[in-house]
Amino acid sequence: MRYIPNSPSERELMLREMGLKSVDELFRGIPANLQLKRPLQIPAALSESDTLGYFRKMAEKNETPTTGRKMASFLGAGAYNHFIPTVIDTLISRSEFYTSYTPYQPEISQGTLQAIFEFQTMICDLTGMDVSNASLYDGSTATAEAVLMAERVTGRTKVAIAGNLHPEYIEVVDTYIKNAGISKVILPFDGQNGTLRLDSLADIGADIGAVIVQSPNFFGGIEELQKIADATHRIGALFVVVVSEAMSLGLLQSPGRAGADIVCGETQSFGIPLSFGGSYCGFFATREKFQRQIPGRLVGMAHDDQGRSGFVLTLATREQHIRREKATSNICTNQGLYALMSTVYLSTMGRAGLREAAEQNLQKAHYAARLISGIAGYKLRFGASFFNEFVISAPRPATEVLERLREQDIIGGLELSRFFGGRNSGMENEILVCVTETTTRQDIDRLVSALAVIGS
Amino acid sequence: MRYIPNSPSERELMLREMGLKSVDELFRGIPANLQLKRPLQIPAALSESDTLGYFRKMAEKNETPTTGRKMASFLGAGAYNHFIPTVIDTLISRSEFYTSYTPYQPEISQGTLQAIFEFQTMICDLTGMDVSNASLYDGSTATAEAVLMAERVTGRTKVAIAGNLHPEYIEVVDTYIKNAGISKVILPFDGQNGTLRLDSLADIGADIGAVIVQSPNFFGGIEELQKIADATHRIGALFVVVVSEAMSLGLLQSPGRAGADIVCGETQSFGIPLSFGGSYCGFFATREKFQRQIPGRLVGMAHDDQGRSGFVLTLATREQHIRREKATSNICTNQGLYALMSTVYLSTMGRAGLREAAEQNLQKAHYAARLISGIAGYKLRFGASFFNEFVISAPRPATEVLERLREQDIIGGLELSRFFGGRNSGMENEILVCVTETTTRQDIDRLVSALAVIGS
Amino acid sequence: MIKKASTHINQNEGLIFERSRPGKVGYRLPELDVEAVPVESLIEARHLRDDKLAGLPEVSEVDVVRHFTRISTWNYAVDLGMYPLGSCTMKYNPKLNERVSRFEGFVSSHPYTPDELSQGNLELLRDPELSLAEITGLAAVSLQPAAGAQGEMTGLMTIRKCLESRGDARKYVIIPDSAHGTNPASAAICGYQVKTIKSGPDGSVDLDNLRAVVDSDVAALMLTNPSTLGMFEEKIEEICRIVHEAGGLVYMDGANMNALVGVTRPGDMGVDVIHLNLHKTFSTPHGGGGPGAGPIAVTKELEPFLPFPRVIEETAANGSRKLRLDYDRPHSVGRVRAFHGNFSVLVRALCYIVTLGPDGLREATETAVLNANYIAHHLKDDYEIAYAGKPLHEVVFTDKRQQAYGVHTLDIAKRLIDYGFHPMTVYFPLIVPGAIMIEPTESEGREEIDLFIDALKSIAREARETPELVKMAPHNTRIGRLDEATAARRPILRWKPAVSTAGAAG
Amino acid sequence: MIKKASTHINQNEGLIFERSRPGKVGYRLPELDVEAVPVESLIEARHLRDDKLAGLPEVSEVDVVRHFTRISTWNYAVDLGMYPLGSCTMKYNPKLNERVSRFEGFVSSHPYTPDELSQGNLELLRDPELSLAEITGLAAVSLQPAAGAQGEMTGLMTIRKCLESRGDARKYVIIPDSAHGTNPASAAICGYQVKTIKSGPDGSVDLDNLRAVVDSDVAALMLTNPSTLGMFEEKIEEICRIVHEAGGLVYMDGANMNALVGVTRPGDMGVDVIHLNLHKTFSTPHGGGGPGAGPIAVTKELEPFLPFPRVIEETAANGSRKLRLDYDRPHSVGRVRAFHGNFSVLVRALCYIVTLGPDGLREATETAVLNANYIAHHLKDDYEIAYAGKPLHEVVFTDKRQQAYGVHTLDIAKRLIDYGFHPMTVYFPLIVPGAIMIEPTESEGREEIDLFIDALKSIAREARETPELVKMAPHNTRIGRLDEATAARRPILRWKPAVSTAGAAG
Numbered sequence A, B: 001m002r003y004i005p006n007s008p009s010e011r012e013l014m015l016r017e018m019g020l021k022s023v024d025e026l027f028r029g030i031p032a033n034l035q036l037k038r039p040l041q042i043p044a045a046l047s048e049s050d051t052l053g054y055f056r057k058m059a060e061k062n063e064t065p066t067t068g069r070k071m072a073s074f075l076g077a078g079a080y081n082h083f084i085p086t087v088i089d090t091l092i093s094r095s096e097f098y099t100s101y102t103p104y105q106p107e108i109s110q111g112t113l114q115a116i117f118e119f120q121t122m123i124c125d126l127t128g129m130d131v132s133n134a135s136l137y138d139g140s141t142a143t144a145e146a147v148l149m150a151e152r153v154t155g156r157t158k159v160a161i162a163g164n165l166h167p168e169y170i171e172v173v174d175t176y177i178k179n180a181g182i183s184k185v186i187l188p189f190d191g192q193n194g195t196l197r198l199d200s201l202a203d204i205g206a207d208i209g210a211v212i213v214q215s216p217n218f219f220g221g222i223e224e225l226q227k228i229a230d231a232t233h234r235i236g237a238l239f240v241v242v243v244s245e246a247m248s249l250g251l252l253q254s255p256g257r258a259g260a261d262i263v264c265g266e267t268q269s270f271g272i273p274l275s276f277g278g279s280y281c282g283f284f285a286t287r288e289k290f291q292r293q294i295p296g297r298l299v300g301m302a303h304d305d306q307g308r309s310g311f312v313l314t315l316a317t318r319e320q321h322i323r324r325e326k327a328t329s330n331i332c333t334n335q336g337l338y339a340l341m342s343t344v345y346l347s348t349m350g351r352a353g354l355r356e357a358a359e360q361n362l363q364k365a366h367y368a369a370r371l372i373s374g375i376a377g378y379k380l381r382f383g384a385s386f387f388n389e390f391v392i393s394a395p396r397p398a399t400e401v402l403e404r405l406r407e408q409d410i411i412g413g414l415e416l417s418r419f420f421g422g423r424n425s426g427m428e429n430e431i432l433v434c435v436t437e438t439t440t441r442q443d444i445d446r447l448v449s450a451l452a453v454i455g456s
Numbered sequence C, D: 001m002i003k004k005a006s007t008h009i010n011q012n013e014g015l016i017f018e019r020s021r022p023g024k025v026g027y028r029l030p031e032l033d034v035e036a037v038p039v040e041s042l043i044e045a046r047h048l049r050d051d052k053l054a055g056l057p058e059v060s061e062v063d064v065v066r067h068f069t070r071i072s073t074w075n076y077a078v079d080l081g082m083y084p085l086g087s088c089t090m091k092y093n094p095k096l097n098e099r100v101s102r103f104e105g106f107v108s109s110h111p112y113t114p115d116e117l118s119q120g121n122l123e124l125l126r127d128p129e130l131s132l133a134e135i136t137g138l139a140a141v142s143l144q145p146a147a148g149a150q151g152e153m154t155g156l157m158t159i160r161k162c163l164e165s166r167g168d169a170r171k172y173v174i175i176p177d178s179a180h181g182t183n184p185a186s187a188a189i190c191g192y193q194v195k196t197i198k199s200g201p202d203g204s205v206d207l208d209n210l211r212a213v214v215d216s217d218v219a220a221l222m223l224t225n226p227s228t229l230g231m232f233e234e235k236i237e238e239i240c241r242i243v244h245e246a247g248g249l250v251y252m253d254g255a256n257m258n259a260l261v262g263v264t265r266p267g268d269m270g271v272d273v274i275h276l277n278l279h280k281t282f283s284t285p286h287g288g289g290g291p292g293a294g295p296i297a298v299t300k301e302l303e304p305f306l307p308f309p310r311v312i313e314e315t316a317a318n319g320s321r322k323l324r325l326d327y328d329r330p331h332s333v334g335r336v337r338a339f340h341g342n343f344s345v346l347v348r349a350l351c352y353i354v355t356l357g358p359d360g361l362r363e364a365t366e367t368a369v370l371n372a373n374y375i376a377h378h379l380k381d382d383y384e385i386a387y388a389g390k391p392l393h394e395v396v397f398t399d400k401r402q403q404a405y406g407v408h409t410l411d412i413a414k415r416l417i418d419y420g421f422h423p424m425t426v427y428f429p430l431i432v433p434g435a436i437m438i439e440p441t442e443s444e445g446r447e448e449i450d451l452f453i454d455a456l457k458s459i460a461r462e463a464r465e466t467p468e469l470v471k472m473a474p475h476n477t478r479i480g481r482l483d484e485a486t487a488a489r490r491p492i493l494r495w496k497p498a499v500s501t502a503g504a505a506g
């Protein structure tokens, strides 16, 4: 087997050196009746070229913006198609990065450690917070961790979650709190604006440990963070701001400035390919006073006895390998390499590039919104100002409209009935449309004329 | 511009430090009337994504075995479609390899130097020679260099070249010798076997400095190297064996054993993609006694004052940068990175893999030959035993047959009329067919049934 | 004498922020192709950033490439040599996996792409489920968990759901004192209290201790098998029986499956749930900390409780078979992350499985166990074995003998660096004072292993003869041991312009 | 004090052959899918190998990856830092070029693919021709030459062909003594005798020397501009006139075009033929020695003599425009290599050109020249300038001052390694005794350049104060200076089992 550098005869020799006759003796610790007497019933080994062929075939069974039918796609909703500089893959493909372990041995892990320190710094700057961790699984689990941390900090076992938070994020939070003795209330969003109903905050009880709001929200709308922060702090709760479209941070006020206590979310927009939903990279940032309550790994600066500076994993007493059931989280392996991708992305785009990219998202999305809302029968569902996503109301059921669009190689967006079928109804004809800097005017115009035809 | 790490203001500063006002002053050495007053008239700069789009479009305008129409291809003739292990590209993509210069400074170039030393060793083993250089441009120029070296060694200004040597190699040799005062005679090949006519060697004059033969020859046939060697040495000429299908060395007697004085050719078959004909990698090996006449770079072992061994470029007095017009060749930059690709290939396939791959070529090519020669109206043109290429005679003009095959997404091979139209006629219906380990039985069977239909 | 490594010139490099200069750029976007409207007319001023993104660097592409290439050379890596971290299974990461995981058809597909346009992806989500079910001998698999710890949490939640459906979620999860820290941490998230049981004298589960704590309040036993001492729980069937008879379920931490794949199957032992670390057993790269994937395999009874969505196959009217994502899972524990798991990791793991096949997987297991036993055999005269027994894929020693000279496990670890190796796992499992935990994996050849054995023997000698040499190690790295205590006392967790020579060691 | 580099642990590694063990494999091919016939029945025994390929290694994929990854870390590289080799233009190699050059649609296409199935490739062969013609200000371009030296040979052949067509090929090629070795070597292959002319006191062509040798036997002047001293031939027009009036042609060695692109064009100076080194001026990687590409650009008059095939555009009956390869070139000098040149290099160079565009190309030139002048300015007090003048993209010093302390150019070069830099070009051009030739290119930022200046200043100081330190350098590399004399006297050019510790330095 080509991944094994021991030759058969070397293996023989090693066995003999140990006074063993056969490999089977190595497994004498396993009761005979438990030993598998037959080969595993999985497909026989493929050659390298056949393996390539198999995965090529699978890849060709997908239709994407750049392969097969070259679909023009307007899907967003927590996963965004942004431009990815080539250098990112070049650099993370350095085997010193991707074939190394968690940097527990700083003397030979400074590359990874320094990169994480840079990641933490960039996240702090973008979110306006003091401390960032080294990443969490994704935006949804980062949100769940924020809820758990809020409970640790406030001792309150109830949280208020905006109803326009990404529905899958809410599902994940449910899963995490279900057994942790934490309950949630859903804060309604305004039917006209799609943003959180501020009045709903007026009467939330002092038993609420955290108010969790996403901005831009699931519908793309920008929330009144400042006001929500004030209301939240008034009851002594933590204000958690979730950012699932990190690109918006290139343009929008940092949640920190608006008064957030925890800012968490997803860095996928920063150089991480869509890859059918993973791997992505959760981020988590908070105030310095909470730094010993933060979940996940932290990298800090340190010096050796000659005064040379370097970096180490620090404040480890928060973590499971030391604190066990009392740890701030059960997370161990995180998304290290993907945090590196985002770090390289932010370095490459830099100050000017992130701003330019963000503004292109804004301009193109509004160009599309203007045209679509101009089509007879279509309108923007919500009034709030938005970044690169907006909801349109179609004259027919969304599923039907999207199917017709697909016939023209357009994935028109996400039908909201998928998430707001029951409870919040009135979403049958609603489509969440996303436009990024990678969406060409031509694609937008194609969508518009296609919608016009379908609408008439 | 993103490839320039000097900021505009830094450039200003640097100018000022030098007491200059503007960049233009830097060019005061260039007469004003020669300075270009307008921007170059080439397309304006493209963004990274537009550049990717442009080259993607170009790539999609090609039809290959793995893209677009997925052509089944039976093209060989000096460029072969062999399996390429993934690790090759991974390893040559280490920037320490591909962004470094010719290893003139051994203390910080040992990686490149050791790899070349390994390449030289492998080429010596495969060819059965004592000394190999670090590569030449390609198989054709390696052949031309062999002719020039033969003249240096023997002092004779005439060479005899087999008429079944790759026609483009002969063209290149013509180009190189034309002005070097060397003349050539073409040795005819046998009409039945396609191999060199041994009788033609009987009466070649003692003024011949070298006999140059390709085996397998351009028609795929295996030459009687031993006999040719004897005849060649009888007149005191050098015997040059050209190998354009290096894969054959996995199975066939090494030319060295058969008496060759110089073995040269192309390593493309060893891990180098077809890439429309380049970059490839020429190899050149000879006897120890000629090592100071060899063209191109050589790497040798050396030691430092602490006895640690390493490698250096050596015998440089042969080369242009020292010997100038008396150099053994004008070559400077060679195909270093591609020699590395072949070194990684030969390491990965190794002893067993090269043998297995070569044998699969042999078996599949003969399977195809058996079936095709069984089709009414088709026959094998030549009788000599062959490795992975053979010539078929079709019942119609080759160009017509190939065009019909293309309609069925098959590139059936190379029409020989392309090279043997005039002088050696009788090749109108002849097609050079190549079958490698990457050709599936299914493709062969498709070709066979298509030929049958076309033939009837 | 150090055979494996030398020292060589190595580039210094500051933080990326220190390369920043106003006006440098590393990108080029296409021109905006729609008319630009004043931003303030689209978004209220109060919602716009007022810091001009001042914190982000302004550098060229050349700066980026130089920066990250340089700092990468400060890392040790599997591609450079043996990485004997016990419990981490640092095996070779095949380049073929990396290549296929980057196919444009995968990386460019959006998670909400309609099923009919992503049949390839759905097949890649189903195929590993089938293989992993067979490998574990269990009925069903969920690929959603993002890593082992999340697999633990998800698995325990399916157990909880199952018990709830039986009428009582129960209170406790029993965890041996040798377990990995994620076990109790995961149990806590699931609302279970942890009952720790002391391991027996041989490091395995002490049945009496177990019987003593197992009762009708116990939801599950969380067992690592082979244990973190690298030894198989020989009484596993008995253990499962005890738990099952008390109405509890058995969760197996499968982080050590590299010792078992193809040789024995948890399902056949009586295990109800197991998580697998694809970034260990199934060769996906650790990436300096992640990402990984922690699929769980469960019994038929637990299948209904797996996270949604599930990939199911349907036969369309026209008889064609199609895959689709099924969200209608009333009994599911819910979602543990957005979308469909760490897809790019799953693709790599599947590539590994199809590349090796049944024989290759077993051969890998056998070789991993052979290598570990070979090391145990050759080092037992120099280092104290933690527990006598029959190690499988890893072996645990202690620093007992070296302590006599004031040399501790950490010193030995640091000295290994000078010998050209990454250190082994240190001070884990916690039940072994000064644990030295070595896992070679099947990716090491005899030569590399012999060099490793020589190094540890030589360090044992140094500990006796020149202990200071070991205690001051490493000597051949660009920086020495860092003062972690101070770093934790006065944490510096982000760069600020003041700290401007940071990282530019040397 | 050395600011740029430290020393760090670095893996030793023997030769790949020393990792070989019978039975190890690193590959897996598909099973043969046709019936296997005894090999001897297909090929006569006498034609079959009898050595069982004994020389090739038997190693696993892991061995291969470890081996080449380790030895790669022994190299210095552009991605690690400044590579100031004069005349070599070691600029940044954009990763985007690498990526597009690997598109499956390019790498999988066979050179004999019928034109209608390779229109994309043919466009990629035509587009650079158009751009390079504009950049050089000449009429036509051939992309076939594999490197600069072959470009020289090809260019001189077109000149010869042209002269032959005029009736007399002539005898001599005039080459300044400052020229690169490939110039005379290439002239020799073309059957021309070389007449070397001494450069003038300022290092440029001495018009009197030139006039003295130019006569009706002179076929061409081969001129490097800017010269290998980095200075523009200010009298280039006059020079061309002199040669042209005598019926000769002017060949320009374009290796130094990085100083001129977008600023001035050889065609406008009177040059008849020029070669370009795409692996210098146009950013394609040097690859540790190659491959490169050496296209030539020529005047209208010389166009008919370019190598065949040529890419031409045709309008089909239906009006559609198609590209095809034209082999019917009666006046061509012939072919200089098989197929169509180093295609994969051409793709990279084109990618560079479209990425930069007119403005970017000029900006690159300006910055390259700025950087070189900045270095010249800051080092002139420490090192002797070879020739006073106006350097463009590179500057040449000598070791004259350091010789006083027994320190020579080579010592300075080796000491630069300890400072974390690759040495500059040494002892070239030959007319400068102890030449120190520095070319920073536009890829270096001010900080890196300042570190370089500091290093050379510090070395100048060391030469005065502690010359031994410099003469024994390098001190921070895994091996020291190697005994090249012995290596050349008793050459060991291949591995033989005997030499078994080779390479395992340390």
Ligand SMILES: Cc1ncc(COP(=O)(O)O)c(C=O)c1O
Residues within 6 Å of the ligand: A331, A332, A333, C087, C088, C147, C148, C149, C150, C180, C182, C183, C224, C228, C253, C255, C256, C277, C292, C293, C294
């Ligand atoms: C025994 C054991 N259990 C669980 C884990 C946690 O797995 P992960 O890091 O993937 O969350 C690990 C990995 O460190 C482990 O070694």
Ligand SMILES: Cc1ncc(COP(=O)(O)O)c(C=O)c1O
Residues within 6 Å of the ligand: B331, B332, B333, D087, D088, D147, D148, D149, D150, D180, D182, D183, D224, D228, D253, D255, D256, D277, D292, D293, D294
């Ligand atoms: C001035 C000059 N001319 C010609 C050449 C030869 O070019 P190549 O190495 O591409 O053959 C070089 C490259 O070293 C050079 O510097």
